[in-house]
Amino acid sequence: MNDLPTPALPVERSRLIFALSLAVVLSTTLVTTSATAQQRARDLGLPMEGETGPLNAITDVAGVEVGFTTLIEGEGKVVVGEGPIRTGVTAIFPRGRENTDPVFGAWFSLNGNGEMTGTAWVEESGFVEGPVMITNTHSVGVVRDAVISWMVREGHLDGDFMMPVVAETYDSLNDINGQHVTTEHAMSAMDGARAGAVAEGNVGGGTGMICHGFKGGTGTASQQVRGHYVGVLVQCNYGSRSALRIAGVPVGRELSEPAMCWDNPDVEPRWGLGHCDADAEGSGNGADEDRGSIIIVVATDIPLMPHQLKRVVKRAALGVGKMGGIGGNSSGDIFIAFSTANTDAAQSGAMPELTMWPNEWLNPVFQGTIWAVEEAIINAMLGAESMTGADYLRVPALPHDRLQQVMKRYGRLDN
Numbered sequence: 001m002n003d004l005p006t007p008a009l010p011v012e013r014s015r016l017i018f019a020l021s022l023a024v025v026l027s028t029t030l031v032t033t034s035a036t037a038q039q040r041a042r043d044l045g046l047p048m049e050g051e052t053g054p055l056n057a058i059t060d061v062a063g064v065e066v067g068f069t070t071l072i073e074g075e076g077k078v079v080v081g082e083g084p085i086r087t088g089v090t091a092i093f094p095r096g097r098e099n100t101d102p103v104f105g106a107w108f109s110l111n112g113n114g115e116m117t118g119t120a121w122v123e124e125s126g127f128v129e130g131p132v133m134i135t136n137t138h139s140v141g142v143v144r145d146a147v148i149s150w151m152v153r154e155g156h157l158d159g160d161f162m163m164p165v166v167a168e169t170y171d172s173l174n175d176i177n178g179q180h181v182t183t184e185h186a187m188s189a190m191d192g193a194r195a196g197a198v199a200e201g202n203v204g205g206g207t208g209m210i211c212h213g214f215k216g217g218t219g220t221a222s223q224q225v226r227g228h229y230v231g232v233l234v235q236c237n238y239g240s241r242s243a244l245r246i247a248g249v250p251v252g253r254e255l256s257e258p259a260m261c262w263d264n265p266d267v268e269p270r271w272g273l274g275h276c277d278a279d280a281e282g283s284g285n286g287a288d289e290d291r292g293s294i295i296i297v298v299a300t301d302i303p304l305m306p307h308q309l310k311r312v313v314k315r316a317a318l319g320v321g322k323m324g325g326i327g328g329n330s331s332g333d334i335f336i337a338f339s340t341a342n343t344d345a346a347q348s349g350a351m352p353e354l355t356m357w358p359n360e361w362l363n364p365v366f367q368g369t370i371w372a373v374e375e376a377i378i379n380a381m382l383g384a385e386s387m388t389g390a391d392y393l394r395v396p397a398l399p400h401d402r403l404q405q406v407m408k409r410y411g412r413l414d415n
Contacts, residue, residue, distance in 0.1 A: 007142030017325050024188045028220030038200065041221075041378040044404055045414040047247050049371045053222040056375075057198045058092070058231035060222040060301040063099065063340050066233065067091040067193030068204030069185045071239045077277075078268075078390045086174040086208035086389040087181060089143055089189040090134040090218060092233060092297055094338050095312075099192050100156040102127040102346040105338035106310035110317045114293045114332015117144055118163040126306030127346055131190060132233045133166040134205035134295050139181035140168050153187075167334055169293040171208030171239035173389025185350070198233070198384075200383030206235045208389055210292060211381050212252060212324065213241030213260060214398040219380025230365060232316075232372040236380040238292040238331050243324030246378060246403070247412050252324065254406045257281065264392035276394055290328030294320060294377075298333040298369055303341035303355040308362065313337035315366045319373025337369075 040056070053060025068090055074083030088289030094103040105128030107119045117140060122128055130151060135143045147164035151157040166249040170176065189204065198220045206217030216236040223230045239257075261276035262269050269275060276346075277386040294317045304312065316378050317327070327333050345352045357365075381398040388394040 004152050008232070008246045038383045039400060040382055041304045041375055043383070044400055046378065046407060047412055047414050048375050050368060053223045053224060053229045053231065054394060055197055057220040058222065058233040058297065058299050059195050059198055061231040061301050061340060063095045064231065065093045065096045065193040065195050065386070066198050067191070068199060068352070069189040069192070070203050070207050071180060071185065072207065072271055075388065076392065080175060081177065081178045083175050083180070084389050085178070085180045086243050086387065087107065087136045087139070087171050088207040088278045089178070089186050090204035090206065090235065091189040091193050091309050092132040092147035092300065093130070093193050094128060094340055097154070098188065100130060101343055102129045103338040103340055104304065104306050104342060104345060105336060106306050106313050107334070107336040108310065108313045108316070110225050110320065110335070111327035111329070112334070112335035113330050114168060114334050116165060116167040116262070116295070116334045116336065118165040119336070121163040122165065122336070128165060130164055131193070132297050132336060133164065133186065133213060134167065135168055135181055135186070136174060136176055136205065137168045137170045137177055138176050140166050142179070142181055142185045144352045146183040147190070149183060150187050150190050165336065167235070167295040167336075169205070169209055169235050169295060169332065171237070172210065173208035173387060173393060173395065175271065177397065198222040200379050201383050202211070202387060206237075206380065207234065208387070209237035210260070210395050211236040212239035212244040212378065212379050213288070215384035217380050217384045219376040219378070219383060221375035221379055222311055223370045225364045225368045225373045226361070229300065230368040230372055231299045232376045233297045234267060234367070234373065234376045234380055235295040236377050238290065238294040238320070238328070238333065239323065239325050240288045240290045242288050243326070244289065245322065245324045247407070249390055249407055249412050250412045251403065252408055255399070255402055258396040260393065260395050262392055267392050268285050281396065288327050291330050296373060298335065298337035299340065300337070301340050302357055302365060304339045307336045307338060308356065308359070311362065312365055312369055315369045316373050319370045319377070322370065322374050323377050336374045
């Protein structure tokens with residue numbers, strides 16, 4: 001949960017589509033059907049494993065819809081309640097906005113310095129009800145309440161109760177104590193949820209996040225498994241620069257620069273970071289610790305029971321480990337998985353008919369989950385742009401060209 005300040009930049013213009021027309025308030029709902037012009041891991045020739053779905057996104061799992069509200073406003077020193085604002089909300093509906101049929105689910109905490117509400121009931125009942133939401137640490141409460149308001153407004157909660165699932169990471173690039181996320185922002189993310197391509201990088205809850213010392217944020221990927229799909233969405237805000245590995249290559253050690261820096265000479269440097277140079281770049285790694293958090297959502301259309309999903313969701317930790325994450329002491333690494341198979345399993349009026357894969361078939365599911373998590377984290381960093389946020393902290397994007405050069409030197413770049 002606790003992280004270095006996370007610089008947030010405006011989301012790539014090509015991905016905002018109509019959103020920049022709302023720049024007066026700098027509040028954007030990003031629709032998942034927007035085209036993504038950004039280069040992703042496979043576009044750069046990085047040797048990713050397995051076979052993806054058509055979109056290489058969590059939305060390859062039929063029915064899943066994703067929506068964002070992205071808030072970027074102001075610059076300079078933090079004035080609590082005024083800004084700078086670098087934050088947002090992400091909404092993931094397992095069966096889409098119109099279908100609130102609960103899904104089998106399970107959750108897992110690799111390191112619990114963070115929050116994901118509603119998980120006591122997920123553990124007890126075996127179901128995920130309503131959307132999974134992700135925001136910043138100090139906006140969990142308002143987003144949770146907004147989910148209930150949205151469900152009531154849409155007629156999905158007729159006198160019944162629900163325990164919304166809302167997760168967080170700490171956006172240090174944001175005036176987080178200003179609590180700029182409102183009920184309307186969360187409602188907008190839910191209203192805007194769509195199937196199709198998913199925006200990545202500086203969007204939604206991932207707007208102000210840092211990942212392995214580079215600009216992080218939202219990323220997604222998928223894997224095909226025996227005619228089914230495993231899809232992943234991450235909010236990436238963890239890890240040290242020196243530990244970063246991509247496809248086994250020690251990228252973080254090779255790319256110590258550009259580094260995070262303070263982009264104003266009048267700001268007193270903190271966290272071992274220096275001032276930016278004339279090119280708005282820093283040198284050295286500063287406080288090179290595994291700090292921050294990562295939230296992972298795993299979706300699948302494979303018929304799995306809650307106890308099997310518990311086994312699957314634990315494997316997400318191995319994808320984080322492959323990237324160099326260790327589940328550091330100050331990190332909130334919390335994951336949730338759900339299956340969209342077995343419709344009407346939560347009905348109370350009759351005995352449901354259920355199907356499930358045998359345990360002997362699960363190894364490819366485990367492997368696909370690990371690969372999709374790894375690729376989603378990489379896509380989050382590749383999709384993000386450099387960002388300057390609270391108190392002029394600047395976090396650089398992972399430079400695509402330098403990354404390719406490093407991978408080529410190690411013989412790990414596909415043609």
